[in-house]
Amino acid sequence: xxxxxxxxxxxxxxxxxxxxxxxxxxxxxxxxxxxxxxxxxxxxxxxxxxxxxxxxxxxxxxxxxxxxxxxxxxxxxxxxxxxxxxxxxxxxxxxxxxxxxxxxxxxxxxxxxxxxxxxxxxxxxxxxxxxxxxxxxxxxxxxxxxxxxxxxxxxxxxxxxxxxxxxxxxxxxxxxxxxxxxxxxxxxxxxxxxxxxxxxxxxxxxxxxxxxxxxxxxxxxxxxxxxxxxxxxxxxxxxxxxxxxxxxxxxxxxxxxxxxxxxxxxxxxxx
Amino acid sequence: xxxxxxxxxxxxxxxxxxxxxxxxxxxxxxxxxxxxxxxxxxxxxxxxxxxxxxxxxxxxxxxxxxxxxxxxxxxxxxxxxxxxxxxxxxxxxxxxxxxxxxxxxxxxxxxxxxxxxxxxxxxxxxxxxxxxxxxxxxxxxxxxxxxxxxxxxxxxxxxxxxxxxxxxxxxxxxxxxxxxxxxxxxxxxxxxxxxxxxxxxxxxxxxxxxxxxxxxxxxxxxxxxxxxxxxxxxxxxxxxxxxxxxxxx
Numbered sequence: 405x406x407x408x409x410x411x412x413x414x415x416x417x418x419x420x421x422x423x424x425x426x427x428x429x430x431x432x433x434x435x436x437x438x439x440x441x442x443x444x445x446x447x448x449x450x451x452x453x454x455x456x457x458x459x460x461x462x463x464x465x466x467x468x469x470x471x472x473x474x475x476x477x478x479x480x481x482x483x484x485x486x487x488x489x490x491x492x493x494x495x496x497x498x499x500x501x502x503x504x505x506x507x508x509x510x511x512x513x514x515x516x517x518x519x520x521x522x523x524x525x526x527x528x529x530x531x532x533x534x535x536x537x538x539x540x541x542x543x544x545x546x547x548x549x550x551x552x553x554x555x556x557x558x559x560x561x562x563x564x565x566x567x568x569x570x571x572x573x574x575x576x577x578x579x580x581x582x583x584x585x586x587x588x589x590x591x592x593x594x595x596x597x598x599x600x601x602x603x604x605x606x607x608x609x610x611x612x613x614x615x616x617x618x619x620x621x622x623x624x625x626x627x628x629x630x631x632x633x634x635x636x637x638x639x640x641x642x643x644x645x646x647x648x649x650x651x652x653x654x655x656x657x658x659x660x661x662x663x664x665x666x667x668x669x670x671x672x673x674x675x
Numbered sequence: 676x677x678x679x680x681x682x683x684x685x686x687x688x689x690x691x692x693x694x695x696x697x698x699x700x701x702x703x704x705x706x707x708x709x710x711x712x713x714x715x716x717x718x719x720x721x722x723x724x725x726x727x728x729x730x731x732x733x734x735x736x737x738x739x740x741x742x743x744x745x746x747x748x749x750x751x752x753x754x755x756x757x758x759x760x761x762x763x764x765x766x767x768x769x770x771x772x773x774x775x776x777x778x779x780x781x782x783x784x785x786x787x788x789x790x791x792x793x794x795x796x797x798x799x800x801x802x803x804x805x806x807x808x809x810x811x812x813x814x815x816x817x818x819x820x821x822x823x824x825x826x827x828x829x830x831x832x833x834x835x836x837x838x839x840x841x842x843x844x845x846x847x848x849x850x851x852x853x854x855x856x857x858x859x860x861x862x863x864x865x866x867x868x869x870x871x872x873x874x875x876x877x878x879x880x881x882x883x884x885x886x887x888x889x890x891x892x893x894x895x896x897x898x899x900x901x902x903x904x905x906x907x908x909x910x911x912x913x914x915x916x917x918x919x920x921x922x923x924x
Binding site for chain 2: 550554555557558560561562564603604606
């Protein structure tokens, strides 16, 4: 049974695209057929992070408008043959996305893939609402700072109101992915602590990704963090997050904190 | 511990509903005015100090006739505060304003003798209705319960009564209640109690981190709140023009 996951945040620059690529690659490494879909029409980035920018022929808008068939637009990853990319168009804008077109593409993707990971654009407008529209699960990417947390809260409210599931009276399963976390700065009080973010957002946590140079390095290499160096701290955080997303129980670790403290956070599932 | 949050007075703008007598004149007007005189002779001062609305929806008259009707009523000490159901062409400057959106209330019984207590005029509120237990039937206070956190950007608006939230109210979210606001969680957004004019409404929250609090149109922003109430379990109420706060333990 295919699962549609939207990676969203409201705020820009928190790591949605990086997280989409990393989670997509991590799920594909589990030998589950995965596609990452870029919804950021006009400002596409996922192709760069996936290292596929030189192989784009057709894109999501072409498929929606019927200029190309879905298999023509899908790009298979060179490193993992279970991983695919459906790129966005750079020359169009978000108005090219139609609700009917997106629905049709999603239905077709559901037939062929185990995981469909939608990279939402920032904001709460058309692009973002269409990206979340068909989601079964949502990964809310949040940085430990107040503006990101408030924007995430707004997005959670929209997930409960504007998605297909919400309209059917069901719920979108929501997961918090805390990125760019710096334990030292959180301890100093420059950043919100994990507990503070969880208390405000009250959704379950699937991972804490530490602030790391490895993320930028991987992006510039055109490789998802989890493929570039699977032993790096952010890669391990994403690999664990992907396992949790798939339903496994994995103990939570807070980067840079001592073990004794972990028990407090481990297994924490806020209301 | 009771503390006045600030003395700064703010301007209040709010809604309030009053009960008005509605007169529906019938044609011919002379005949109807005669019946009105008859009523007035049986209970003198019936219209004294009472707001009266003239319902002309079913009346086929023109502007001139309406004007003379208003004069006739004026001579009988019936002061018309508004005209309901009139076409725009009926109105001219100096006439009472057109009124819309009236809600039905039980009919008035005209007392056969003068009421023992003549209504006290000029008490700020409109003269009390003669039979309050009839015109305002006793009802259970309406309330709603929200069982989930109220997220940023969401509004819960319930002018009919109390709002109870089992969960937190996020920064950028708001609760607007005609009655009291109860929050079993952290209040980080806005809470507006008594929004349609209810000075006895209160705000209760398990943890106060609010951006704005208002009761009956009097408001306080986060900056005006006493710092020692932050993060506390608090109730807030109105005394005159001041929002008072007290820790709940």
